[in-house]
Amino acid sequence: MTQIMQARAMCKSYGPVRVLENVDFELDEGEAHVVIGPNGAGKTTLFRCLSGETRIDSGTITLSGSDVTALEGWQRVKSGIGRSFQVARIFGGMSAFENLIIAIETRERNKNGLRFSLRHLAPRKAVLEEAERLIGELGLEHTSDDAAENLSHGDKKRLELAMSLALKPKLLMLDEPTAGMSPSDRAEAVRLISQVRDTYGLTLLLTEHDMEVVFGLATRLTVLHQGVIIASGQPEEVRADSRVREVYLGQH
Numbered sequence: 448m449t450q451i452m453q454a455r456a457m458c459k460s461y462g463p464v465r466v467l468e469n470v471d472f473e474l475d476e477g478e479a480h481v482v483i484g485p486n487g488a489g490k491t492t493l494f495r496c497l498s499g500e501t502r503i504d505s506g507t508i509t510l511s512g513s514d515v516t517a518l519e520g521w522q523r524v525k526s527g528i529g530r531s532f533q534v535a536r537i538f539g540g541m542s543a544f545e546n547l548i549i550a551i552e553t554r555e556r557n558k559n560g561l562r563f564s565l566r567h568l569a570p571r572k573a574v575l576e577e578a579e580r581l582i583g584e585l586g587l588e589h590t591s592d593d594a595a596e597n598l599s600h601g602d603k604k605r606l607e608l609a610m611s612l613a614l615k616p617k618l619l620m621l622d623e624p625t626a627g628m629s630p631s632d633r634a635e636a637v638r639l640i641s642q643v644r645d646t647y648g649l650t651l652l653l654t655e656h657d658m659e660v661v662f663g664l665a666t667r668l669t670v671l672h673q674g675v676i677i678a679s680g681q682p683e684e685v686r687a688d689s690r691v692r693e694v695y696l697g698q699h
């Protein structure tokens with residue numbers, strides 16, 4: 448199995464609060480790795496540290512064998528990380544289509560070492576077609592030209608997923624992709640995430656609170672509790688772990 452990410456002895460504090468405590472973390476190519484843990488366990492912080500949005504205080508992070516500890520988030524995007532956020536980050540005043548054009552153009556200009564600017568934007572046919580294809584794949588056709596800020600919560604999440612895919616990541620990180628969804632929207636989101644995983648051959652890293660979603664997607668499960676990893680392995684093994692049941696699953 449090829450390892451695409453490896454983190455060693457990560458520590459992160461916010462002021463006096465130690466949020467990650469000596470965390471070792473690995474990600475194998477092709478896995479759907481789900482990180483669970485109670486509110487405040489440090490899951491989003493772990494995501495931020497791995498994606499480069501936040502610096503770790505100590506420890507190392509390697510991506511496909513290269514040390515990226517000192518790289519900024521946008522530089523790690525170039526190394527193949529895409530991510531979505533616990534609260535969707537989209538351009539509210541623009542349509543889903545326009546949001547996608549920006550994501551695709553950003554990728555293309557990054558690739559060519561150019562800075563993205565809206566000023567001279569006249570998207571090529573291939574870019575327009577790719578945006579249309581992503582709209583179709585993610586089931587966003589019905590949003591047509593509505594401003595993204597007026598989309599339903601589920602559609603905003605879909606749009607964010609489409610924008611992440613537009614960057615053509617190898618590794619896709621999704622922080623609570625089904626947060627705030629109804630049970631039926633959740634089931635649909637699991638189907639969609641599995642579908643894009645297969646279509647794009649992605650490695651997935653997710654956090655999630657809903658256990659049906661967790662066990663519906665995970666090929667590997669890691670439990671974070673108060674900034675420490677207390678278990679990691681096959682979902683069924685982790686489910687049976689007595690410490691995990693005590694500190695986490697037992698609460699649900």
Ligand SMILES: Nc1ncnc2c1ncn2[C@@H]1O[C@H](COP(=O)(O)OP(=O)(O)OP(=O)(O)O)[C@@H](O)[C@H]1O
Nearest residue numbers: 461464466484485486487488489490491492493533
């Ligand atoms: N930017 C920040 N500044 C100060 N403290 C922070 C910051 N971000 C997170 N924390 C603290 O770090 C701890 C872990 O937060 P984090 O958001 O990583 O948890 P989480 O596991 O993602 O929780 P949830 O399940 O609620 O999303 C919490 O005590 C939180 O208050």
Ligand SMILES: [Mg+2]
Nearest residue numbers: 490491492533
């Ligand atoms: Mg969180």
